[in-house]
Amino acid sequence: MDTRGDISSYPMWAKYRSKREHLVIGLMSGTSLDGTDAALVHIQTDESGAMQRLDLIDFVCTPYTNELREKLIRLCSPETARVDELTTAHFGVSEWYAQSVQELLQSAGVSSSQVDVISMHGQTIWHAPVPSAFPSPLGTGSMKVSSTLQIGECAVVRERTGLPVIGNLRARDMAAGGEGAPLTPYADALMFRSVTEGRLVQNIGGIGNVTVLPSGSSETEVSAFDTGPGNMVIDALVRHATEGKQHYDPNGSIAAKGTVHPELAAYCLNDEYFRRQPPKSTGREVYGADYAKRLMEFAALHDLSLEDLLASATWFTAETIVRAVEDFVLPKTSISAMLTCGGGTSNDTLMKMIRLRLPESIRLERIADYGVPDDAREAMGFALLGHEALMGRTNTLPRVTGAAHAVISGHLTL
CATH class of the missing domain: 3.30.420.40 (ATPase, nucleotide binding domain)
Structure with a gap:
């Protein structure tokens, strides 16, 4: 030591x-x-x-x-x-x-x-x-x-x-x-690892990050990385559209009324960060105000409604979370459950999108089910x-x- x-x-x-x-x-x-x-x-x-x-x-x-x-x-x-x-x-x-x-x-x-x-x-x-x-x-x-x-x-x-x-x-x-970063996986390992199954702890805050806890893992076997934007882009779009009167999409209710725009989705995913191998981390300097501004310019150019823009941004977060698991976790580690936490868990539309894309063999749960409040x-x-x-x-x-x-x-x- x-x-x-x-x-x-x-x-x-x-x-x-x-x-x-x-x-x-x-x-x-x-x-x-x-x-x-x-x-x-x-x-x-x-x-x-x-x-x-x-x-x-x-x-x-x-x-x-x-x-x-x-x-x-x-x-x-x-x-x-x-x-x-x-x-x-x-x-x-x-x-x-x-x-x-x-x-x-x-x-x-x-x-x-x-x-x-x-x-x-x-x-x-x-x-x-x-x-x-x-x-x-x-x-x-x-x-x-x-x-x-x-x-x-x-x-x-x-x-x-x-x-x-x-x-x-x-x-x-x-x-x-x-x-x-991320630093909290050290604590995740102590709180949530299991001797019988592999687990993920997926935090959805401003940035999304995942902790990988293989079955019976020691601290040296734990891995983690930032999956990409969590609520950050969604929140920025809502703040701009409401001129600061609203700071997030409550329960994903606005996004639920929209349709994911294929070209905008492709634009968002065409990002070198999602191809980089872990360990990796990111933040507001990449997915902050400037990034949200580019998405709003795209929406204006293609005459997208706020509902469609938020649906696309919410899908983007869900897709990057699941792709990170598919690309960097499942090829190496057997996983039985994804334990979610953070503000994004209150976004019903986001959680439904994650469930639809997550392999059926992986349970989607919340850390609150394990006695730890999300916040x-x-x-x-x-x-x-x-x-x-x-x-x-x-x-x-x-x-x-x-x-x-x-x-x-x-x-x-x-």
Whole structure:
């Protein structure tokens, strides 16, 4: 096990590492930009420090206001982002995280003195795993650099709550040559793998990502990758069509009235990303506002209704999810069930499209059927990632991210 940078070797964390039970808060905001999620979990470990049990104590979601959501959407686009607004948002969203912690503690009836640590993912603004050119410090022209940015200042949350905070959980994996995403498969493996059947955990947030859990798999056998856009394109189209009055297609009701346009479907699928072999990840920098704008221009040129446009975009998400399984999973792994989670599970039209395309031999279920609320999964996952770091255990999966080796990822604010 790689223990470089093992913060639990410091005296104040020796006590943390020696404990067999911990209360940890996981904090995150998804690429759907719908609000902050806070989960309080109880973690039990064995004498070696390995997790034996993870239980959700309570969970709260604090929805973003329309004003904040629109501000963050602007910051996610190079054409509209401003460095002064980005800096303010970096500190400002931290106040939202701190408020979510206070609401969570009140809801759970738990005092802050009972909580060991907060593990905070932050709000992703830009994720660029494909390297870009940057001047070399060796004076030899340019080098290739991968990058990612999650805003949310841990020091603010530390001051407001009085609790230590671990954050910046993607950076070290990228420094080790990985894509820094997806990270939650580490937790998926602990929560959902089975000794009797192969399973998929398909998250449908702003971006879709799938965790592959072969039957009886160890951590080294788990794989995962981003399947492509989840709700991101659908939401952007709805926001534009309603001039910001509506942010998503409720239950897929608008798309249900439309017809998938073959040419638009073909245009969407003609994308190099879907042919790339995993590990791979993507985000708003690819499927954000500019992408939605191109689809709207296509719709205008072909005189498509909003219903047809959303039907096509919803089909696109469903098709990329199923094709990812067919192309990259089933040739190597026997799968019996797909466990879905995330905001996309409330889109009935999307779920029906996935069921129609998914092989009949694979059950379509929800993680809620396994005792984990859809909205809480990622916050629970990040709570576990922070905990593992503080226990001195590597908390990344190189097979998932493509890193050269597993690392202990996270920055601690005491």
